[in-house]
Amino acid sequence: MxxxxxxxxxxxxxxxNMRKSFGGIHAVDDVTxxxxxxxxxxxxxxxxxxxxxxMKMLSGAYKRDGGQIFVNGQEAHINSPRDARNYxxxxxxxxxxxxxxxxxxxxxxLGREIVTSTGLVNDAMMEAExxxxxxxxxxxxxxxxxxxxxxSGGQRQSVAISRAVxxxxxxxxxxxxxxxxxxxxxxxxxxxxxxxKDQGLGIFLIDHDIHAVKQLCDRASVMKNGKLVGTxxxxxxxxxxxxxxxxxxxxxESGVE
Amino acid sequence: MSDSTxxxxxxxxxxxxxxxxxxxxxxxxxxxxxxxxxCIVFDVWTGGRFLTPRNIFNLTIQTVSVAIMAxxxxxxIVTRHIDLSVGAVLATCSAIMAMMQTLVLPQWFxxxxxxxxxxxxxxxxxxxVGVAIGCFHGWLIGYxxxxxxxxxxxxxxxxxxxAWHLSRGQTVGPLDANFVTLGGIEGTMGATxxxxxxxxxxxxxLFLFFKARSNKKAHGFPLKPIWAETVIVAxxxxxxxxxxxxxxxxxxxxxxxxxxxxxxxxxxxxxYSAVYGVPYSVLLLILVxxxxxxxxxxTRLGRYIFATGGNPEATELAGINTRxxxxxxxxxVGFLCGLSAVVASARLxxxxxxxxxxxxxxxxxxxxxxxxALSGGIGTxxxxxxxxxxxxxxQSGMAMxxxxxxxxxxVVGIVLVFAVYVDILYRKRTGD
Numbered sequence: 001m002x003x004x005x006x007x008x009x010x011x012x013x014x015x016x017n018m019r020k021s022f023g024g025i026h027a028v029d030d031v032t033x034x035x036x037x038x039x040x041x042x043x044x045x046x047x048x049x050x051x052x053x054x055m056k057m058l059s060g061a062y063k064r065d066g067g068q069i070f071v072n073g074q075e076a077h078i079n080s081p082r083d084a085r086n087y088x089x090x091x092x093x094x095x096x097x098x099x100x101x102x103x104x105x106x107x108x109x110l111g112r113e114i115v116t117s118t119g120l121v122n123d124a125m126m127e128a129e130x131x132x133x134x135x136x137x138x139x140x141x142x143x144x145x146x147x148x149x150x151x152s153g154g155q156r157q158s159v160a161i162s163r164a165v166x167x168x169x170x171x172x173x174x175x176x177x178x179x180x181x182x183x184x185x186x187x188x189x190x191x192x193x194x195x196x197k198d199q200g201l202g203i204f205l206i207d208h209d210i211h212a213v214k215q216l217c218d219r220a221s222v223m224k225n226g227k228l229v230g231t232x233x234x235x236x237x238x239x240x241x242x243x244x245x246x247x248x249x250x251x252x253e254s255g256v257e
Numbered sequence: 258m259s260d261s262t263x264x265x266x267x268x269x270x271x272x273x274x275x276x277x278x279x280x281x282x283x284x285x286x287x288x289x290x291x292x293x294x295x296c297i298v299f300d301v302w303t304g305g306r307f308l309t310p311r312n313i314f315n316l317t318i319q320t321v322s323v324a325i326m327a328x329x330x331x332x333x334i335v336t337r338h339i340d341l342s343v344g345a346v347l348a349t350c351s352a353i354m355a356m357m358q359t360l361v362l363p364q365w366f367x368x369x370x371x372x373x374x375x376x377x378x379x380x381x382x383x384x385x386v387g388v389a390i391g392c393f394h395g396w397l398i399g400y401x402x403x404x405x406x407x408x409x410x411x412x413x414x415x416x417x418x419x420a421w422h423l424s425r426g427q428t429v430g431p432l433d434a435n436f437v438t439l440g441g442i443e444g445t446m447g448a449t450x451x452x453x454x455x456x457x458x459x460x461x462x463l464f465l466f467f468k469a470r471s472n473k474k475a476h477g478f479p480l481k482p483i484w485a486e487t488v489i490v491a492x493x494x495x496x497x498x499x500x501x502x503x504x505x506x507x508x509x510x511x512x513x514x515x516x517x518x519x520x521x522x523x524x525x526x527x528x529y530s531a532v533y534g535v536p537y538s539v540l541l542l543i544l545v546x547x548x549x550x551x552x553x554x555x556t557r558l559g560r561y562i563f564a565t566g567g568n569p570e571a572t573e574l575a576g577i578n579t580r581x582x583x584x585x586x587x588x589x590v591g592f593l594c595g596l597s598a599v600v601a602s603a604r605l606x607x608x609x610x611x612x613x614x615x616x617x618x619x620x621x622x623x624x625x626x627x628x629x630a631l632s633g634g635i636g637t638x639x640x641x642x643x644x645x646x647x648x649x650x651x652q653s654g655m656a657m658x659x660x661x662x663x664x665x666x667x668v669v670g671i672v673l674v675f676a677v678y679v680d681i682l683y684r685k686r687t688g689d
Contacts, residue, residue, distance in 0.1 A: 061574055082576030097574045099567030101634035102560075110564055111575035113557050120555040128476040147567075 010073040012037050012202040013058070013089075013171055018067035020053050027053040029226040031067075035171065035202040040193060042217035042234070043206045044246055049223040051206050052094070055173045058204070059091040060084035071171070082111070090169035094176045094206075096160040100149035104141075105130040107148055108163045133162045137192065154185035161192065172196065172203045178212065190216060210239050219257075224249040231257045281489065284628055284683060288643045291676075295647060299654035307654055310507035314533060316649060317504075318441030321538045322347075322601040323616060324645035327623040328549040329590035331641045334624055335566040336586055337633035338398060338405035342412030343594050344616030346390050348420035350598035354383040355429035355608030358436060376435035384595040390416065391591020392584055399583030413617065421610055430607025440603030444537040448505050451534035455501035458543075459494045466490050507533045538600045542642070545596065550638045552589075562586060566634030622669070623648055626676040648672075 011034040020028040028050040035041050043051045056062040058069065060081040069076045071087045078084050084091075091097075098107050105126040113121045114129070127144055134141040138158040148156055157177070164172055174193075178186040193203060193216050207213050213220055214234055222229040222245040229245045236255030244250050300307040326343045333340045357379040362368045368375060390412070397408045431437075438444025446454060466486060473480055509531050518525040553559040564572045565579050573579050597616075602608045625631065626647055627640030648669060655665045 059574075060576075080576060081574050085576055091574070093574065095570070097568070097571035099564040099571050099634070101567035102564060106560060106564070110560070110572070111577050113560060115557070120551070121557060121560055123555075124472045124476050124478070127478065 009036065011035060011070070012039075012072065014070040014073075015054070015058060016068045016070070018054060018057055018069075019065045020050075020057060020062060021065060026226045028057070028064075031223065031226075031228045033221050033228070033231070035204060037170075037200045037202055038197055039219065040197055040203045040205055040217045041231075042213040042220035043204055043223065044208075044210075044213065044220055044242065045223035045229075046246060049246075050226040051223055052175060054223070055091070055175060055204060055206060058084065058171075059089060059173055061091075085112075085167070088168060088170035089173065090164035090167060090171070091173040092160050092164050092175065092177055094179060096156055098148050098156060098159060101147050103147060104134070104144055104151075104159045104162075107159055108133075108166060110163075112167065129166070130162070133166050134158065137162050137165065138188070153180045154182065154188075157181060157185060157189070161189070165192075165196070169196075169201060172201055173206075174203060175206045176208065177205070178207070178209070210242055213242065214239055222246055233257070283687070284680075285637075285639065285643075287679075287683070288627065288640065288647070292643060292647050292650065295650050295654065299650070299657065303654070303657050306657060310503050312653075312657075313503050314442075314507045314536070316646070316653060317539050318536050318604065319653065320642075320645050320649040321441070321536075321542045322597040322604070322613075323619045323623055323649070324542055324642045325545050325597045325600065326590070326593050326616065326620045327627070327641035327645050328545055328638045329593040330620045330624040331549075331627075331629050331636040331638055332553070332562050332586045333405070333590055334621075334629045334631060335633055335636045336562055336583065337566055337569070338583070338586070339621070339631075340394070340405065340409045340587070340590055341617050341621075342394065342409040342416055343590065343597075343620050344613035344618075345413045345416035345420070346387060346591060346594040347598045347601060347613035347616060348610075349390065349416040349423070350383045350387045350595045351602040351608045351612050352420040352423040352429070353386050354379045354436075354598060355432060355602060356423060357382055358433040359429055371434060373435060375433045379433065379436060380439075380599055383598055384592055387591040387593070387595025387598070388588050389591070391588040391594070394591070395584030395587030398587065399580035409617075417614075420612075424608060424610060426610050428607050428609045430605075432602060432606055432608075436599070437603045437606055439537050439541065439599050440606065441536045441538045441600075442533070443603070443606075445504075445533040446535045446537065446540065448532050448534055451501045451505050454535055454540065455498050458497045462493050462497065463490060501535060504535050504539075505532050509533055538604070541596070541600065545593065546638055546642055553638055558582075558585065563634060568634075619645075619648060622673045626673060628680055630680075644676075 014032075014034040016032050018028050018031045018033075019026070031050070031054055033041070033043075033054070043055065045051050053062060057064040057067075058078065060078045060083050063079055069078055071089075076083075076087050078087065078089075099110065102110070105123065108130050109126050114125045116122045130144060134144075138155070141155055141158055143151060143155070148159055151159070157180070161177070177189050181189065190212070193205070196203060205213070205217060207216075217234050219231055220234050220242060221231040222242065224246070229249045230251040232242070232245070232252065232255045234242075237252050241252035241255070244252065296308055306312065326347070330340060330343065358375050362372075362375050362378060363370050394405075394408050394412055397403050398405045445451075466489075470480065470486065511530075514529065514531060515525050551559075553562070561572060561577050561579075561582055564575070564577070565582060569579060598613070601612055605612070623645035624636065624641045625644070627637065627642070627644030629636030629641060651669055651672060652665055655668060660668070
């Protein structure tokens, strides 16, 4: 699939000159990144390279120190997770960000509960909606009344994913979505990523598995020590090229934007 | 922990036994069981004096003040905080309300003593003070991120002594006659009123069960069998009407009745009798319990409170302002402290300098005995009220059989630790 979206149309998301420091350490230093509809961009780098911090600025979890975010060409003002959600930016965090003591439906709708005309939460309606989306994503999921603490890793993952999918995300950030999963569940996530891509979503995928990146991503942006090393078109470079970027911070001869 | 492959062979739900079919909360059942055992033991021990309408009446009015605050403490502990200041805040509210009705309104504003305006104005002022103190605590904890333990420990010193300062350490009273009706024995609903209340409550219970069932049906969720539903409704309605019947069996002593008639300048008819029925303070507790349960289970606020207890970071990432949530939680506790201050001072008919002393510990103990986990995220309103009732029954039961005060407190302390241990065992076994 020789995708060449990179040079035509308006990007779905553009982050320009993003900066964030924590007490003198430049976690993210002047990073510029973009994402087109129907595209998966891998965000790679060592632990502490600044990938998660960059993505958290997009999802509103961290306030940026500098830089601009554009969504569909318009400057977006994202200062809180709620702002990001209003731009249809959804995040699947590495930690899954689930309240362990609540059931699947309560987690799925956390912060966006369906309420009745009297303003009370409509649990029955939320459970029905959760059953619907789970029927699509993970038909084996049956435990709608247990706190999510009692679910398996894969089941918890499907709750976190369904949360992002249910609310019609246009931009999806996935922070190591398969880190804690078994073979079967990893395949499920891969299939889902392909599916969402076909629907025209843009996906940022943070991952350590070069192999998965090669398989799932259209482009990959590599970070090192808070700075962007470069962005490459994945099918034009080898796994070793990408590894070189991650480890040495050295761009390959070709395939770089 | 079944994984997705194992799940496939399972039917949607298997009913293991009767309790499972009826979908009753076994924890609630356990607590009720413990309460019943305590009652029976003391009843036998005291030769049948414990389970008399009179003692049950007293037990309920003694429980109200702590129980009201305990419902708020549930929210605080669920959000992984603690409030050590509730007794002291109660004292400050009580002192201010006592001054309002004995000094400020009659003397500064020139209202006539006994004016019907005094009680409502006083109560509103007391509740505002409670909410204001609660908001202030919540702001210190939520926005300035000072640990709740420290803020409310400081609050314990401050408000206990603000109360002392305001009343100059004196007992302030007697309180307004209308105000005192919220204390317990001075204000009860009588036989007819109590029965109407009982029937209304039963009707509401029936309605809620029907509504829940039809709601489930509409969405095609699994329903429990009709017989199970009927049994539970029957037990609930039976408990409500039984409670009313017991309180309606407590007759007002003849001497007291005669005095009431004499005050009105009438002669008491021969053979006249009347009963106390449900005290207004207990009605107040029931209202608080209903409202707090609705807040906990059916509002966004409640959902966020429990979500914060389960995972504060996740709640924040879901776009919820957890700082403001902290302020709201402590404001609720402040409000309830004000309400408890009304009940506690009205029951005594005066404000005393030591009012509410050690209540913070009783309130925390009630919440914890009622199954609220200090690690956050878990707790129920009915549990806290039952916890308060269990503590009060233990204490007054021991007093009745003549156990001396220090031994009473030793037993209560041991029961607290033991109850939490049982709860831990229960959670391990059921896995939630």
